[in-house]
Amino acid sequence: MNDSIKKRILVIEDEKHIAEGLKLNLSLQGYDVTVAENGNTGLKTWKSWQPDLIVLDIMLPGIDGLSVLRSIRLEDERIPILILSAKAATDYKVKGLAYGVDDYLTKPFSLEEFLLRVDRLLTRLSWYEENGMGNAGDGRGQNIHTFGDNRIDFSTLIAHGPQGEIQLTDQEAKLLKLFVTNPGKPLSRQKLLEIGWGYTRGTTTRTVDNFIVRFRKYFEKNPKKPVHFRSLRSIGYVFYSNPETR
Amino acid sequence: MTRSGWLFHPILILIFSILALGTSLFLYIYWYIEASTGLKSLVKRFNIDAGQVLESQTWVVILVLSILVGIIFMGIFIIFVYNVKTLQLYRLQHNFINSFTHELKTPVTALKLYLETFAKHELSREDQLKYIQYMLYDTGRLSDDINRILNLAQIESKSYGGELETHHLENAINRFLKNNSRYFQHCRISVSNPAGNAYLYLINPSLFNMLLMNILTNAVKYNNSKLPEIEISFEEKGKKLYISFKDNGIGIDKTEKKKIFKKFYQVGSSDDMSARGSGLGLYLVEHIARIHKGRIMMDSPGLGKGSTFTLILPLKYSL
Numbered sequence: 001m002n003d004s005i006k007k008r009i010l011v012i013e014d015e016k017h018i019a020e021g022l023k024l025n026l027s028l029q030g031y032d033v034t035v036a037e038n039g040n041t042g043l044k045t046w047k048s049w050q051p052d053l054i055v056l057d058i059m060l061p062g063i064d065g066l067s068v069l070r071s072i073r074l075e076d077e078r079i080p081i082l083i084l085s086a087k088a089a090t091d092y093k094v095k096g097l098a099y100g101v102d103d104y105l106t107k108p109f110s111l112e113e114f115l116l117r118v119d120r121l122l123t124r125l126s127w128y129e130e131n132g133m134g135n136a137g138d139g140r141g142q143n144i145h146t147f148g149d150n151r152i153d154f155s156t157l158i159a160h161g162p163q164g165e166i167q168l169t170d171q172e173a174k175l176l177k178l179f180v181t182n183p184g185k186p187l188s189r190q191k192l193l194e195i196g197w198g199y200t201r202g203t204t205t206r207t208v209d210n211f212i213v214r215f216r217k218y219f220e221k222n223p224k225k226p227v228h229f230r231s232l233r234s235i236g237y238v239f240y241s242n243p244e245t246r
Numbered sequence: 247m248t249r250s251g252w253l254f255h256p257i258l259i260l261i262f263s264i265l266a267l268g269t270s271l272f273l274y275i276y277w278y279i280e281a282s283t284g285l286k287s288l289v290k291r292f293n294i295d296a297g298q299v300l301e302s303q304t305w306v307v308i309l310v311l312s313i314l315v316g317i318i319f320m321g322i323f324i325i326f327v328y329n330v331k332t333l334q335l336y337r338l339q340h341n342f343i344n345s346f347t348h349e350l351k352t353p354v355t356a357l358k359l360y361l362e363t364f365a366k367h368e369l370s371r372e373d374q375l376k377y378i379q380y381m382l383y384d385t386g387r388l389s390d391d392i393n394r395i396l397n398l399a400q401i402e403s404k405s406y407g408g409e410l411e412t413h414h415l416e417n418a419i420n421r422f423l424k425n426n427s428r429y430f431q432h433c434r435i436s437v438s439n440p441a442g443n444a445y446l447y448l449i450n451p452s453l454f455n456m457l458l459m460n461i462l463t464n465a466v467k468y469n470n471s472k473l474p475e476i477e478i479s480f481e482e483k484g485k486k487l488y489i490s491f492k493d494n495g496i497g498i499d500k501t502e503k504k505k506i507f508k509k510f511y512q513v514g515s516s517d518d519m520s521a522r523g524s525g526l527g528l529y530l531v532e533h534i535a536r537i538h539k540g541r542i543m544m545d546s547p548g549l550g551k552g553s554t555f556t557l558i559l560p561l562k563y564s565l
Contacts, residue, residue, distance in 0.1 A: 020380070021360055059348055086347060086348040111363065
């Protein structure tokens, strides 16, 4: 590595031997590596340690890898994520790529290939940073979303709805982003919890309902008859950006 | 499912064919009665003396038709049930293949990773030994997986007993724990035999070990406690010997209790990646218990409250 500062890599992998093997090799390449054994600690470490790249397994105890990926992508679009998974089926790869993964390697993989891909992803990241496109602060970027008469600015967390201007909290913004990036797709309370909160056992599904009540108050002309944030009986919720044309 | 897919749903097809069959039976009888009344009036008009023969035949014909339709109905129903069962098995097998490939790929991945590391880097002797231990463990894991599949066919045939030897069960368990201590390094396992009797049984040692391995590794694998604990105890009840394995693991939901011994069954689903393992372990355990003329029972007070597996053997079965 040419950089004086070591690049940080977070490995989220529950198989101890694989995790340690990855850590060993990446450290020998000159990276600073931390291992997280499950999705929950993975998300926590990602927040507190702010790595430059994430190596992610799909089959994880607790929150699965794809939910971890979606959760991270809600807050950070840029951080390179490489999936290492035993799932070789194309639909898993497509799913991963659709949720915003940068690279997908199937197990068993070749060590050399893995290291080269990691190196490449990090090099590309450093180009962005050199060009000043890094926006390293939070990676949210300029991101304005409109639906109906509503407007949400995800970079300033300010929304405009029928009630006027609203200052959104981080958690609200995260959940909103999940909805607006998945229009027309039913989202179960369970998935919302997993992705939005990194599902901890203490959080109940009622929490999700409370947020929906708030969103309806912010963005619906008539919160009692919602057109954007609709309930799906015994499933969860679905968001429609243009209710008329669905 | 596609929008037109529901048209081909087996239950709908069953309902349609039963309706069609019922209607056709009704129409048969209706037309038959129509025809015979027509015939009767004809007979009357021309004063032919055959009325009684006709009348007695009507009911015979209706009866025969109903029986035939009944048989066809039964046939359709049986085919339906078989179809549903095959579909279930197919789904379970799909589950099995999905998660078993994961089970097989994981040790292979680790082995490949370390071998390539060894080829690439000069590691210290100490590190080498550490990683060689890992590789040995993974090789063991791989060969266990392979054995499980290979043994499956043999164990499924009921006659399989292999070579039976007389063993002191308590000692057999203790020996097993000693030989396989590497699997149970971070947990506490206790064996108690309050009655103090020596239980001598004819067992197939390798199968018996497989049974212990499956129950004990499950207790450790499905366990979120800081220190997994397993209490193994012997108890005599009536004419039976109860060997129970009580753990402090994640327990199991009541609805899943009966299903866990089914072939390929796994708690959770392979699609959301919550299922782990092969779905064969407990199926094998049950078969091994049967080979030893015993049975296996599972009880759990609920999710998160641990579970108890009990091997029930006839008391003083041998010697």
